[in-house]
Amino acid sequence: MSGRMHPKTVSSQDRIKGFEPYVSNLDERMALYEAARCLMCYDPPCKSACPTGINIPEFIYRIKTGNHYGSAKVIRESNVFGGECGYVCPVERLCESKCVRNNLNEEPVAISLLQRFAYEKEKPKGLVKFKCAPSNKKKVAIIGAGPASLSAAYELARMGYGVTVCDSNPRPGGLMIYGILPWKAAWSVAESEIDYIKSYGVKVVTKKKITDVKALLKDYDAVFIGTGTTESSRMGIPGEELPGVYLAQDFLFSVAKYLKGEGKAPNLKGKRVAVIGGGDTAIDAACTSVRLGADRVYVVYRRSLTEMPAVPYGKMQAKEEGVEFLLLTSPVRIKGDKKVTSLVCVKMELGAPDESGRRSVKPIKGSEFLLDVDAVIVAVGQRPEEDVLRSFGVKVDKGLIVVNDNFATSIKGVYAGGDAVNGGETVVEAVAEGKKAAAAIDKHLRGGK
Numbered sequence: 001m002s003g004r005m006h007p008k009t010v011s012s013q014d015r016i017k018g019f020e021p022y023v024s025n026l027d028e029r030m031a032l033y034e035a036a037r038c039l040m041c042y043d044p045p046c047k048s049a050c051p052t053g054i055n056i057p058e059f060i061y062r063i064k065t066g067n068h069y070g071s072a073k074v075i076r077e078s079n080v081f082g083g084e085c086g087y088v089c090p091v092e093r094l095c096e097s098k099c100v101r102n103n104l105n106e107e108p109v110a111i112s113l114l115q116r117f118a119y120e121k122e123k124p125k126g127l128v129k130f131k132c133a134p135s136n137k138k139k140v141a142i143i144g145a146g147p148a149s150l151s152a153a154y155e156l157a158r159m160g161y162g163v164t165v166c167d168s169n170p171r172p173g174g175l176m177i178y179g180i181l182p183w184k185a186a187w188s189v190a191e192s193e194i195d196y197i198k199s200y201g202v203k204v205v206t207k208k209k210i211t212d213v214k215a216l217l218k219d220y221d222a223v224f225i226g227t228g229t230t231e232s233s234r235m236g237i238p239g240e241e242l243p244g245v246y247l248a249q250d251f252l253f254s255v256a257k258y259l260k261g262e263g264k265a266p267n268l269k270g271k272r273v274a275v276i277g278g279g280d281t282a283i284d285a286a287c288t289s290v291r292l293g294a295d296r297v298y299v300v301y302r303r304s305l306t307e308m309p310a311v312p313y314g315k316m317q318a319k320e321e322g323v324e325f326l327l328l329t330s331p332v333r334i335k336g337d338k339k340v341t342s343l344v345c346v347k348m349e350l351g352a353p354d355e356s357g358r359r360s361v362k363p364i365k366g367s368e369f370l371l372d373v374d375a376v377i378v379a380v381g382q383r384p385e386e387d388v389l390r391s392f393g394v395k396v397d398k399g400l401i402v403v404n405d406n407f408a409t410s411i412k413g414v415y416a417g418g419d420a421v422n423g424g425e426t427v428v429e430a431v432a433e434g435k436k437a438a439a440a441i442d443k444h445l446r447g448g449k
Contacts, residue, residue, distance in 0.1 A: 004037065004107035005030045012320040016290050019182050019259060026110075031117045035064040037101065038109050045098035046111060051432035052079040056095060060114055072122030075115060077130070080154045081147055081193050083123070084176055085428045086115030087185035090280070090311045094428070119189070127196045133160035138445055141166065141220040143210045143392075146174025147427045148418025149226030150197050151434025152441070157200040159442050164220075165202060168209040170262065174228050175419075176427060178256045179249070181288060211391040217413055222441045225392060225401060225409070225416040226434065229424045233381035235276065239334025240378070248277070248285045248379035255288055268375060269293035274343050276300050276331055277379035278308040283315060285377045286323045297323045298371065302330040302348050307358045326371070330363065334376055343371040384420045399423075407437035408444070415441055 007030065009015075010022035026034060038060045046056045055074055062071035075082035091097070091112045099108030122128060140156050142149045145167035153163045171177050176190040198204060210216065216223050232247035234240055246266060258265035273289045275282050278301035289297045299318065301308055304327050308315065319325070328348045335342045347367035351360040386399045395402040395410035400423055407415045417433035419425065 004110055005034045005113070007113065012322070015183065016287075016321050019291055021183055021186055025120055026113050026117045031063055031114060034110050034114055035060045038064075039100055041100055045100065046095040046109075049095045049098040050078075051094070051426075051429045052085075052435065053432075054078040054082070054115075056111055059118060060109070060111075063114060063118060068118060068121035069125060069128065071118040073128045075118055076122075076128045079428070079431055080151055080197060081176075081190070081427065081431050082115060083119035083193055084147075084185060084190045085431070086112050086119055087189060088176075088180055088426075089428050090426060092311050092313065123192060127192065129199075130158065132158045132200060135162070136160040136445075138162070138221040139164070139219070140222045140224065140441060141210075141216045142224045142226065143167075143213070144174065144225065144227040144418075144420075145169070145172035145204060145206070146226055146228045146418060146430060147176060148228070148430035148434040148437075149174070149224065150194060150202075151431040152224045152226065152417065152438040153202045153434075154197045154200060155435050155438035156441065157197075157202050159438070161442075161445075163202045165204045166208045166210050167204070167206050170206055171260075172204050172206060178253045180427075181252065181256060181284065182259070183287070183291075184284075211388065213392040213394070213411065213414055217411075221413070221445055223414045224434075224437055224441065225394070225414065225420060226418045226430070227384060227388060227420045228430075229382040229384050229419040231383050231385055232378055233383055235331065235378055235380055237331060237333050239336060239340075242334055242336045242340050243338065244336070244340035244375045245334060246375065246377045248275075248281050248377055249382050251285055251377055252281070252288065255292070265292060266375070267292075270295050271374035272296045272298075272372060273375045273377060274298045274300050274331075274371060274373045275377045275379055277381075278303065278310055279379065279381075280310045280314055281382065282377075282379035283310045283318050283323075285379050286318050287321055289375075289377070290321050290323065294375075298326050298373070299323055300326045300329050300331060300343070300345065300371075302328065302361050303358065304328060304350065307350075328361070330361070331376075332368070335370075340374055340376055341372070343373050343376060345369055345371055382419075382424050389420065406440040406443075407433065408440065413444070 007024040015022035059071045059074040096108040139162040142165040232249040257263035273294045275286045333344045346363045348361040354360040401416040415437045417437040418430040
């Protein structure tokens with residue numbers, strides 16, 4: 001058997017004209033071929049690498065035998081957002097990185113593409129439904145409507161709890177709707193799975209901001225906090241307050257709202273844009289800038305391409321779309337009067353690995369240079385709104401909610417998970433934490449049973 005299947009993609013010249021998905025899904029012939037590449041390992045390392053524990057060889061085997069709906073069932077048993085995760089999971093760092101075919105000097109099985117295939121076969125028939133426990137008359141309130149919160153809501157509803165989810169945004173979904181733009185995953189994927197969760201009796205209240213958690217405990221038996229990371233970190237350099245400087249989270253949020261007809265996108269047509277950072281959010285901001293008509297887009301990153309944390313596929317996409325990478329480069333100040341006119345940068349050199357395991361960097365003396373730009377997007381990390389977390393009354397440390405091994409906060413009956421706890425991971429990690437927190441809430445409300 002030869003190598004992995006690679007579906008067709010829209011050319012970079014065409015895909016930058018809009019925000020539509022540009023990677024095709026597998027057809028049945030391709031899916032059957034790719035499923036046959038799975039070695040059906042007895043103790044599959046790919047399954048261990050999946051935060052939600054999807055039985056990957058089992059769902060692939062069912063594709064291979066033509067049982068597409070059964071394949072989707074295996075996925076959905078473990079991950080309520082199995083469709084969305086098929087599109088947005090960083091599989092290069094998770095399941096596919098552990099595929100045994102890597103040890104054979106071959107490309108890994110295309111797990112994410114097969115997961116998408118199963119979802120696309122499932123959707124026309126209706127997402128697989130599971131039985132629920134009878135109502136136990138107890139109620140749980142959930143703050144936030146991102147993947148961790150909705151995952152917890154789904155699990156609790158299936159256990160027989162009455163669940164109400166409150167979110168300040170106009171639509172539920174959090175990062176999946178307002179942070180991930182549709183060229184990565186069509187919003188219809190997440191929306192179908194959110195509707196599926198609602199079908200279990202979960203009540204979702206939007207445009208409602210909760211600040212008093214203890215008040216909720218008067219009407220609910222438990223509370224889960226899954227408010228995510230909604231603020232971008234700042235660099236702390238001069239000029240960051242100038243018009244034309246955007247924080248990446250706000251930037252992507254505004255573009256999502258624009259695409260939904262709920263607001264305006266930043267005007268970048270014909271402009272030169274510098275995106276500061278090397279993570280997936282930085283790559284997303286750069287590719288979004290290209291689609292908004294920017295003339296030149298730079299990704300400015302202080303380490304080398306090897307240390308850049310963005311997934312390889314994203315970096316390749318950005319290069320194909322004309323994004324320029326300024327590596328071993330760090331900004332020191334943003335210049336301008338009433339708007340951004342340039343970015344002052346300094347060249348960096350790599351040193352020994354630091355505490356994070358990546359090589360440390362230090363500036364090269366006398367290497368400052370000027371980069372002429374009209375806009376700067378800061379994508380150096382994200383964090384929760386700390387004032388909001390403190391208003392809840394739970395213990396907060398370094399800007400994150402403190403929980404124990406059972407996701408319980410400092411307030412009895414109040415639990416938390418997802419990015420507000422871990423600082424910003426992945427959709428699949430948030431789904432996994434929502435599941436674990438739901439199990440802990442159930443155990444708590446059953447008196448430890």
